[in-house]
Amino acid sequence: MTGGADRAPLWQEEAVAALVHELRTPVTTIRALSEMMLDAPDMDGSERQGFLSIIAAESQRLGRLVDEVMDAARLGSDEAELQLGPVDLGGLLREAARLAAPLLAGKDARIALELPAGPVAVRGDCDRLLQVLLNLLSNAAKMVPGQGGRITVSLETGSEAVIRIRDNGPGIPPGQHEAVFQPFRRLGPQGTRPPGTGLGLPISRRIVEGHGGTLVAEPAEGACFVIRLPVPPTEGSA
Incomplete structure (x- = not known):
C-alpha cells in the first residue's frame, strides 16, 4: 500500500x-x-x-x-502491503454477516443479505476486506433500534463491485458524511458520541483505497456506507 x-x-x-x-x-x-x-x-x-x-x-x-x-x-506507511489474491465477495459478505450476528444479541434485529446468484470475484486481501466489513457491520449493530432493527447488505456488479451496508438507525447528522472518516471522530444523533475509538472508519477507508476502491457514506434513511472495488476484466475482454 x-x-x-x-x-x-x-x-x-x-x-x-x-x-x-x-x-x-x-x-x-x-x-x-x-x-x-x-x-x-x-x-x-x-x-x-x-x-x-x-x-x-x-x-x-x-x-x-x-x-x-x-x-x-x-x-499510512509505505511498508504496509496487502496480501492480494482472488476473493469471492458474495462468500466474504456471508462470512462477515455470520461473524457479526452475535453483535445483535439482545436486540430484535437482523442482517439481510441481497446478493447475486453467482460469484463476484475481485483481487484483494481477504483478511483486510473482512476487517472493513466487520467494522461497518459493528457500527451498524450499535445504531439499529432494539425493536425492528435491520441491517441490509447488498452487492451489485458491473464494471465495478458495489457493496452497500445500510441500517435503519438514526443515521449520520446532515453535512457530516465525510467527517465520519476523520480520525477519532464519532458522530451520533444530536451530537452524541457512540462507543468506539473513532479509528475504524479511517482505517477501513485506507484499506479500501489500497485496493483501488472507494468507501463513502451516502445520505439515506439511517446510515449507508458504500464500497466500490474494481472488478478484474474477464478472459477475452478488451
Missing part, C-alpha cells in the same frame, strides 16, 4: 491532539480510581470490586486504542 507521504498530514497536529484527548480520559479514570483505593485500604469489598471492573474496562479500551493507532500508522 503506497501513498503514505500524501496521507501524512492526516496524522499530524489535529490527529495528535485528538489522540491525546482520547488517551486522557481512560488514563485519568484509572489514576483517580487507583488513588481512591490506595487512600482507602478499608474500602468496602463490593465498592472496590466495582472500581477494579472500571479500571479493567478502561485498560482494555486503552489497549484497543493503541492497537488501532498502530494499525492506522502501518496503513
Whole structure:
C-alpha cells in the first residue's frame, strides 16, 4: 500500500491532539480510581470490586486504542502491503454477516443479505476486506433500534463491485458524511458520541483505497456506507 507521504498530514497536529484527548480520559479514570483505593485500604469489598471492573474496562479500551493507532500508522506507511489474491465477495459478505450476528444479541434485529446468484470475484486481501466489513457491520449493530432493527447488505456488479451496508438507525447528522472518516471522530444523533475509538472508519477507508476502491457514506434513511472495488476484466475482454 503506497501513498503514505500524501496521507501524512492526516496524522499530524489535529490527529495528535485528538489522540491525546482520547488517551486522557481512560488514563485519568484509572489514576483517580487507583488513588481512591490506595487512600482507602478499608474500602468496602463490593465498592472496590466495582472500581477494579472500571479500571479493567478502561485498560482494555486503552489497549484497543493503541492497537488501532498502530494499525492506522502501518496503513499510512509505505511498508504496509496487502496480501492480494482472488476473493469471492458474495462468500466474504456471508462470512462477515455470520461473524457479526452475535453483535445483535439482545436486540430484535437482523442482517439481510441481497446478493447475486453467482460469484463476484475481485483481487484483494481477504483478511483486510473482512476487517472493513466487520467494522461497518459493528457500527451498524450499535445504531439499529432494539425493536425492528435491520441491517441490509447488498452487492451489485458491473464494471465495478458495489457493496452497500445500510441500517435503519438514526443515521449520520446532515453535512457530516465525510467527517465520519476523520480520525477519532464519532458522530451520533444530536451530537452524541457512540462507543468506539473513532479509528475504524479511517482505517477501513485506507484499506479500501489500497485496493483501488472507494468507501463513502451516502445520505439515506439511517446510515449507508458504500464500497466500490474494481472488478478484474474477464478472459477475452478488451
